[in-house]
Structure formats: structure tokens, C-alpha cells
Amino acid sequence: MPDYGRPLRFGVFPTPEAGKLDEVLALARVADEEDLEYVGIQDHPYQRRFLDTWMLMATVLAKTERVSVFPDVANLPLRPPAVLAKSAASLDVLSDGRFELGLGTGSFWEAVEAMGGPRRSPGEAVDALVEAIEVIRLMWSDQRSVRFDGRYYRLDGVKPGPSPVHPIGIWLGVGGRRTLALVGRTADGWVPSSGWATPDRLxxxxARIDEAAVAAGRDPAVIARIYNVWGAIDGTGGFLQGGIAQWVAELTELAVEHGMDTFMFGPSEDPVPQLQRFAAEVAPAVREQVTRHRRG
Structure with missing residues (x-):
């Protein structure tokens, strides 16, 4: 698997528990102050212990100055894409360009349905995602009014706006054959998680992403590869469970042999001190190792 040569990025993937708000905001401050690039927040509106992701992202952006924020990933069945596009553009304007959009097909269909959302088959979920991307990009366009007539979503002369202040990336948290091809054809990034997209599957x-990109006339290197990883520094052993040297070696391998360029750390214990060590000791060393490798 090639190294696409993209700049390395690092971030934190906190769990948005209402009862741990102080901890979540502390993690965002560490990311902002210690030169990490992203805060990614999962979106499960039906989870009673979780804060609403969009309200939390707005709060994080208001309390930080440099770090970018994105939903990791937005729950499309419960977020109509035209409204989602306006929310994303609004956060981008309010934060002076510090917002990206992670987007998924949806899952946990019983919970989605219990909250009033649709239950979709796997094929329907993919088709709806394809339509949603078109709707979102129309809503970010500079056209006076836009129309779209799909099976799942419609626009009937709506006026787009406000415009994002920077080109917001659409990053897809997907893993199926059709959706990986969709990443290659049209998305700006891919957001898998190490729990289901294990290193041996990458x-x-x-390859599926790259084949679709080339077939669509795109350079695969324009697609960001963002990897959600869980673990503990100085943990009990196993993948991303060892000391600093192990973390540096494994993340470096993921970058130079598996093509991942962004690592979103979900600490499995002691989140704030773990993230501080990740920012101070792991991320700089991985950058150094990858730079050395690229220079040959």
C-alpha cells in the first residue's frame, strides 16, 4: 500500500457523554493548545447519555482558537442533508474555517427508527448517502437557487447559503464495497475506525478506493485517510497498547505502509493525561519518523 505523501495530522476522538462534559472540553483544550489538528465527535442522537453532537461541536469551536472540529461521523438518517449542509456552513463561518464534515450511512437502525428516522436496507442507505452528498454540495454552491429530485431527498428551488468560508471536506465513514468506491469517486476523505477496519483489512x-478514484480521473492522493484509533499508552500489550516506542512504530507503519495520514486518538483510560502524552511524545516522533522515511 503506497504512502500518499500527505501531511500528517493528529486529533482526539472524545466520547460525548453529558456526565463527562468537563473532561470532553479539557480534551479539546489540550488538542487546541498542543498543536493537534482535530477534534472528532461521534454522532449518536439516540444515545441518552450523549450530548447532541452539533451543539457540542459549536461549544468546542467557541472555546478553542486553532483546532478544527468534525462529526465522526454525522448520522445521516437523523440529519436531513439540506439542513445538515446549512449547519456545517454556519459552523465554518462562525469558526473562521475550522469545520469539516464526516458523514455516514447510519447504523443501529432500531434506535434510528425509535427516534422517528427511517429504517433503510444496506442498499437504500448507500443510495441515500449518494443523494445526500449531491444535496450538500448544492447547498454550498453559489447558485441563486437549486433543485434536486431524488428518491430520498428533494430540493425545490431553495436558495443556498451561507457559503462556507473554506472548502469543507466531505469525509465518509464507510467500509462496504460500494461505499469505498464512492469515496474514490467523489469524497474528500475516508474515516474508518480501527475496531472494524483493522490494519490487516486496510x-x-x-485499493478499492484508489481503483475508483483512478477510474473517475482523480489522483488517489487528494483523498485524506483519517483513522480512528483506540488504545492506551503504556497499556497491557497488543495493538496500540504498549509504550511510546510501540505507538510511534505502529502509527508510522500505518502511515508509510498503509497510507493513513490522520490519527484520531480515543484514549481508553485516563483521557486527559493520555492525550497530553500523545500530543507531546507520540505525534512529534511519528512526524519525524515519517519525514525520515520519505526522504529515503
């Missing part, structure tokens, strides 16, 4: 998944 080569085949990356």
Missing part, C-alpha cells in the same frame, strides 16, 4: 479497502 490494503484491500484502500
Amino acid at each position: 490494503p484491500d479497502m484502500q
Whole structure:
């Protein structure tokens, strides 16, 4: 699997528990102050212990100055894409360009349905995602009014706006054959998680993205590869469970052999001190190792 040569990025993937708000905001401050690039927040509106992701993202952006924020990833069945596009553009304007859009097909269909959302088959969920991307981009366009007539979503002369202040990336948190091809054809990034997109699965998944990108006339290197990883520094052993040297070696391998360029850390214990060590000791060393590798 090639190294696409993209700049390395690092961030934190906090769990948006209402009862741990102080901890979540502390993690965002560490990311902002210690030169990490992103805060990614999962979106499960039906989870009673979780804060609303969009309200939390707005709060994080208001309390930080430099770090960018994105939903990791937005729950499309419960977020109509035209409204989602306006929310994303609004956060981008309010934060002076510090917002990206992670987007998924949806899951946990019983919970989605219990909250009033649609239950979709796997094929329907993919088709709806394809339509949603078109709707979102129309809503970010500079056209006076836009129309779209799809099976799942419609626009009937709506006037787009406000415009984002920077080109917001659409990053897809997907893993199926059709959706990986969709990443390659049209998305700006891919957001898998190490729990289901394990390192041994990455080569085949990356290849599907790259084949679709080339077939669509795109350079695969324009697609960001964002990897959600869980673990503990100085943990009990196993993947991303060892000391600093192990973390540096494994993340470096993921970058130079598996093509991942952004690492979103979900600490499995002691989140704030773990993130501080990640920012101070792991991320700089990985950058150094990858730079050395690229220079040959």
C-alpha cells in the first residue's frame, strides 16, 4: 500500500457523554493548545447519555482558537442533508474555517427508527448517502437557487447559503464495497475506525478506493485517510497498547505502509493525561519518523 505523501495530522476522538462534559472540553483544550489538528465527535442522537453532537461541536469551536472540529461521523438518517449542509456552513463561518464534515450511512437502525428516522436496507442507505452528498454540495454552491429530485431527498428551488468560508471536506465513514468506491469517486476523505477496519483489512479497502478514484480521473492522493484509533499508552500489550516506542512504530507503519495520514486518538483510560502524552511524545516522533522515511 503506497504512502500518499500527505501531511500528517493528529486529533482526539472524545466520547460525548453529558456526565463527562468537563473532561470532553479539557480534551479539546489540550488538542487546541498542543498543536493537534482535530477534534472528532461521534454522532449518536439516540444515545441518552450523549450530548447532541452539533451543539457540542459549536461549544468546542467557541472555546478553542486553532483546532478544527468534525462529526465522526454525522448520522445521516437523523440529519436531513439540506439542513445538515446549512449547519456545517454556519459552523465554518462562525469558526473562521475550522469545520469539516464526516458523514455516514447510519447504523443501529432500531434506535434510528425509535427516534422517528427511517429504517433503510444496506442498499437504500448507500443510495441515500449518494443523494445526500449531491444535496450538500448544492447547498454550498453559489447558485441563486437549486433543485434536486431524488428518491430520498428533494430540493425545490431553495436558495443556498451561507457559503462556507473554506472548502469543507466531505469525509465518509464507510467500509462496504460500494461505499469505498464512492469515496474514490467523489469524497474528500475516508474515516474508518480501527475496531472494524483493522490494519490487516486496510490494503484491500484502500485499493478499492484508489481503483475508483483512478477510474473517475482523480489522483488517489487528494483523498485524506483519517483513522480512528483506540488504545492506551503504556497499556497491557497488543495493538496500540504498549509504550511510546510501540505507538510511534505502529502509527508510522500505518502511515508509510498503509497510507493513513490522520490519527484520531480515543484514549481508553485516563483521557486527559493520555492525550497530553500523545500530543507531546507520540505525534512529534511519528512526524519525524515519517519525514525520515520519505526522504529515503
